[in-house]
Amino acid sequence: MPGFHAPAFWGRRTRGLLVLVPLLLACVIASLGTGAVSISPTQVISILFEQVGLPRLTDFTPQQAAVLQAIRLPRVCMGVLVGAALAVAGAALQGLLRNPLADPGLLGVSGGASVAVAAVTVFNLRVLGTFTVPVAAFLGSLMAILVVSSLAHENGRTNVAMMLLCGIAINALCVSCTGLFTYLSTDDQLRILAFWQLGSLAGATWTSVSALAPLVLVCVVGMTWLANPLNALLLGESNARHLGIPVERLKWTIISLVALGVGAAVAVSGMIGFIGLMVPHLVRLSLGSNHRALLPLSTLLGASLLVLSDLVARTVVIPSELPIGIVTSLAGAPFFLYLLLRQRRLHTP
Amino acid sequence: MALARSGVAVMQKLAMLLPLVSAVLMSSPVRAEPVKGIDGRTVEVAVPKRVVAVNSALVEILFALGKGDTVVGTDVAGTYPPALEKIAKVGHPYHPSVEGIISLTPDVVVASEENMPSATAEQLRSAKLPVLVLENSSKDGVEGLKRRISQLARLYQVPEAGQRMIQDIDTRLGALQKKIAAVKKKPRILFLYAHGPGEAFVYGRDTGVHVLIELAGGQNAADFTTGTKVLTAEGMVQASPDAIILLHRGLKAVGGPEGVLKMPGVALTPAGQQRKIFAVDDTIRWVGPRFPQFADTLFNDLHATPRP
Numbered sequence: 001m002p003g004f005h006a007p008a009f010w011g012r013r014t015r016g017l018l019v020l021v022p023l024l025l026a027c028v029i030a031s032l033g034t035g036a037v038s039i040s041p042t043q044v045i046s047i048l049f050e051q052v053g054l055p056r057l058t059d060f061t062p063q064q065a066a067v068l069q070a071i072r073l074p075r076v077c078m079g080v081l082v083g084a085a086l087a088v089a090g091a092a093l094q095g096l097l098r099n100p101l102a103d104p105g106l107l108g109v110s111g112g113a114s115v116a117v118a119a120v121t122v123f124n125l126r127v128l129g130t131f132t133v134p135v136a137a138f139l140g141s142l143m144a145i146l147v148v149s150s151l152a153h154e155n156g157r158t159n160v161a162m163m164l165l166c167g168i169a170i171n172a173l174c175v176s177c178t179g180l181f182t183y184l185s186t187d188d189q190l191r192i193l194a195f196w197q198l199g200s201l202a203g204a205t206w207t208s209v210s211a212l213a214p215l216v217l218v219c220v221v222g223m224t225w226l227a228n229p230l231n232a233l234l235l236g237e238s239n240a241r242h243l244g245i246p247v248e249r250l251k252w253t254i255i256s257l258v259a260l261g262v263g264a265a266v267a268v269s270g271m272i273g274f275i276g277l278m279v280p281h282l283v284r285l286s287l288g289s290n291h292r293a294l295l296p297l298s299t300l301l302g303a304s305l306l307v308l309s310d311l312v313a314r315t316v317v318i319p320s321e322l323p324i325g326i327v328t329s330l331a332g333a334p335f336f337l338y339l340l341l342r343q344r345r346l347h348t349p
Numbered sequence: 350m351a352l353a354r355s356g357v358a359v360m361q362k363l364a365m366l367l368p369l370v371s372a373v374l375m376s377s378p379v380r381a382e383p384v385k386g387i388d389g390r391t392v393e394v395a396v397p398k399r400v401v402a403v404n405s406a407l408v409e410i411l412f413a414l415g416k417g418d419t420v421v422g423t424d425v426a427g428t429y430p431p432a433l434e435k436i437a438k439v440g441h442p443y444h445p446s447v448e449g450i451i452s453l454t455p456d457v458v459v460a461s462e463e464n465m466p467s468a469t470a471e472q473l474r475s476a477k478l479p480v481l482v483l484e485n486s487s488k489d490g491v492e493g494l495k496r497r498i499s500q501l502a503r504l505y506q507v508p509e510a511g512q513r514m515i516q517d518i519d520t521r522l523g524a525l526q527k528k529i530a531a532v533k534k535k536p537r538i539l540f541l542y543a544h545g546p547g548e549a550f551v552y553g554r555d556t557g558v559h560v561l562i563e564l565a566g567g568q569n570a571a572d573f574t575t576g577t578k579v580l581t582a583e584g585m586v587q588a589s590p591d592a593i594i595l596l597h598r599g600l601k602a603v604g605g606p607e608g609v610l611k612m613p614g615v616a617l618t619p620a621g622q623q624r625k626i627f628a629v630d631d632t633i634r635w636v637g638p639r640f641p642q643f644a645d646t647l648f649n650d651l652h653a654t655p656r657p
Contacts, residue, residue: 036452063476067451070475130468187556187577188463191443202447203468205475319422319449320440 013293016283020300024080027307031076034311036319037067044068071204078204079307081216082269083279085261087302090276091283091294092223095230096254097160103277104262107167107255111174112144113137113266117196118181121189133196134208134267141263144170149255158251160237199272199325201310208268219261220299226254227291234289272325274332275302285339305332384481384504387462388470392479394457396506401453403445403460406486406494406637408433410501413638414510422453424464428631429639447472459501461486461635486635490560491518494636514638521641522564528648529566536651537570538562539590539620541580543599546608550577551584557636558594561629564644567592567651585614592625592651593618600628625651 032044039047039060046056047065086104093102104110116136119125126132148170152163182193229250232240241247262276279302280294287293309327316322381393400419402408405427411420412430420433424442427433439449442464450458450473458478460470462485470480481504483497495515502511540558543549552558553573562569570590571578578584593609603609606626615621627650630643 036446036448038452063451063454066476067448071447071451071472183579188443190577195444202444203472205468205472314446314448317440319437319446319452320425321446321449 012287012290013297016287016293016297017300020297020304024300024304024307027304027311028076028080031079031307031311032068032072035067035072035314037064039064039068039072070206074206074209075201075204075310076307077209078201078212078268079310080303081209081212082201082265082272083275083302083304083306084299085216085219085265085302086272086275086306087279087298088220088223088295089258089262090302091280091291091298092226092230092254093258093276094280095233095289095291095294096251097164098234099160099164100281101277102164104258105273105276106164106171107258108144108148108170108174109141109258109262110266110271111171111178112140112142113263114140114178114197114271115174115181116140116143118178118185118193121192122181122185134211137267138263141266142259144174145255145259145263149252157248195323196270197325198323199270199328200313200323201269202321203268212264212268215264216261219257219264222253222257224295224299226250227295230254230291230295270323270325272306272328274328274336275306278332278336279305281336282339285343382503382506384500386480386482387484388467388482390470390474390480390482392457392481392504394479394504397456397504399453399455401439401450401455401458403439403442403458403464404486404635405429405442405632406635407459407461407483407497407501409632409637409639410498410514413514414498414502414505414507416505416507419505421455422450426632445469447476451476451478457481457504459483459504461497462488486637487555487557487560490636491522491564491640494518494638494640498638518638518641521645525564525566525641525645525648528645532566532652536567536591536625537589538565538567538592538594538651539570539585539588541593541595541599541609541612542577543595543603543612546603546611549580549599549603549612551580551588552577557634560636561633561640561643561647562594564640565647565651567647580613582613585612586617589618590620591623592627593620594627594629594647596631596633597628598631600626627651 029041029044033039033041042058043060043064046058046060047068050056050065051069090103093104093107094100116139117133120132120136128135148163148166149158151166152159154162182190185193229240229245232243232245233247233250237247280298283294283297283301287297306328309331310324312331313322313324313327381395383391383393385391398419399421400411401422402411402420403424405424408420408423408427409429411417417430417432420436422437422439423433424440424445425438426442437453439453440446445460445464447469455478457480458473459481461483465480465482470482473480483500484493495518498514499508499511502508540552540562541549542552551571553571554569559569570588572588593615595603595609600606600609603612606624609626610616610621610624620626627647629647630639633643
């Protein structure tokens with residue numbers, strides 16, 4: 001039956017795309033043009049044109065070109081990638097665990113990464129040079145997720161409630177281990193840890209962006225691929241199994257994809273709260289919970305919001321800048337509360 | 350009248366000469382002096398006119414060299430000289446903002462090693478900004494300070510001014526040494542880094558604080574090398590300092606000397622019993638050119654005859 005589920009659903013996803021694709025583009029362009037060094041939109045375009053050999057529309061200084069190419073462009077790219085990874089992972093996890101509170105942090109992603117970063121910082125490990133901290137963060141989050149998932153595994157099945165509880169316990173353990181390392185750290189190390197935990201895209205370079213991009217791409221494409229099975233899972237595990245969904249394999253795939261995308265994002269940007277929790281909710285509140293719309297739209301909205309937050313972080317205290325984690329939570333939390341309260345008012349007679 | 354007219358004529362001639370003179374001045378080549386940073390990277394800047402300096406001790410050196418008017422940006426930690434208030438701030442001393450620095454269009458960025466993460470330096474360099482990274486500001490005490498002074502003096506091509514600063518430091522420290530030799534006592538001094546009455550950190554030996562204590566003829570009562578430790582009552586009693594020092598803002602935050610006496614264990618130490626609690630400058634974590642004065646003040650505080 002072609003077109004059986006069509007009208008309402010296609011309408012929603014298309015509507016969402018029509019709003020969110022231009023939004024992301026607007027955020028990217030605004031972010032590229034705004035900052036401590038001013039570059040007008042036409043100058044942005046001219047600089048990009050010159051890169052590919054097209055004639056420039058207007059004049060710009062070599063300094064503006066250098067800032068755009070070496071600092072702002074990789075930074076905006078990283079914002080898009082990190083925001084997309086955090087949001088799509090949040091959306092998929094909320095679907096998988098059938099719990100609206102689930103976000104990547106809950107499964108130990110950020111906790112495990114913190115412990116690993118604290119450990120390499122305090123023990124002064126520099127085996128991989130500047131890549132030591134990112135690689136440690138990635139491995140730490142991967143480890144934590146693997147521990148949580150295997151603890152929740154019983155009789156060949158993953159118990160979802162167990163997974164949430166184990167996540168909470170492992171996170172508590174991670175917090176105290178991080179605390180222990182913080183206590184042992186010297187002044188310099190303490191500062192590194194403190195800034196890492198507030199999150200920042202300031203360290204973005206083309207090297208880190210090109211390391212991050214393939215991982216996030218696999219995560220986003222993979223998740224979107226799994227939209228139908230995730231929809232089936234909304235009916236409950238046994239129903240999904242009756243529909244022929246390999247539930248166990250689905251769980252492991254999603255958890256691996258979360259570890260991949262979010263682990264990589266946390267590694268390059270530190271801890272950035274609230275995007276993974278808030279963005280899927282925003283999409284769901286306005287467009288429903290069909291994963292075929294939810295996953296791609298969350299990706300777009302997450303990318304837009306993170307680019308926007310970074311723009312705020314870079315510009316509110318020019319020529320200084322704020323850590324981005326402060327911005328996402330400071331702006332995100334009240335807005336999220338407002339949406340929840342409005343939702344409740346709409347649904348109570 | 351005639352005198353006045355001839356005066357005008359002379360002025361006119363001079364005015365005609367002016368462009369010529371300035372052209373000669375402008376064209377005289379200003380050679381760049383290569384200065385090598387601690388990270389092995391050399392900068393070559395023909396006498397900097399705009400500099401962003403991250404680290405309050407470096408800013409003080411620049412002002413002392415008479416180059417304060419070239420400082421167009423710095424971090425938020427500096428408090429001296431007062432002219433700093435009007436200078437743009439590029440963020441936390443340990444986390445300066447890359448784009449913020451670039452937006453100030455400096456000729457060169459100077460920073461202490463601890464205030465310039467290598468990734469940040471690379472980003473600045475990729476935007477074609479020369480970055481001079483100098484030694485860690487607490488490494489090697491006054492000797493390190495002198496090296497940083499002569500490097501900055503070289504960057505600005507005023508080696509004599511640097512020499513004069515270094516001599517001044519030596520003279521002051523020499524005078525202080527004589528005073529120290531006369532008392533023959535090495536008081537045990539503990540530094541508390543406090544933000545409020547509730548908590549404080551003790552600083553170890555690897556810090557600017559330690560340099561100051563030694564210069565003032567004391568010994569650091571903290572027995573550990575690197576980093577900081579949370580103050581505990583028993584730790585305080587065990588350290589048993591003869592004097593306790595805090596930053597001015599720290600002393601204010603805990604409520605003055607009375608507040609310090611109420612902190613864990615302090616009342617049981619010689620410092621607490623004799624109320625030897627002193628404030629030191631807020632920037633002493635970075636060894637700077639005013640250290641001889643700070644050390645002298647601290648020495649005088651330590652050995653002042655107690656009031657009855």
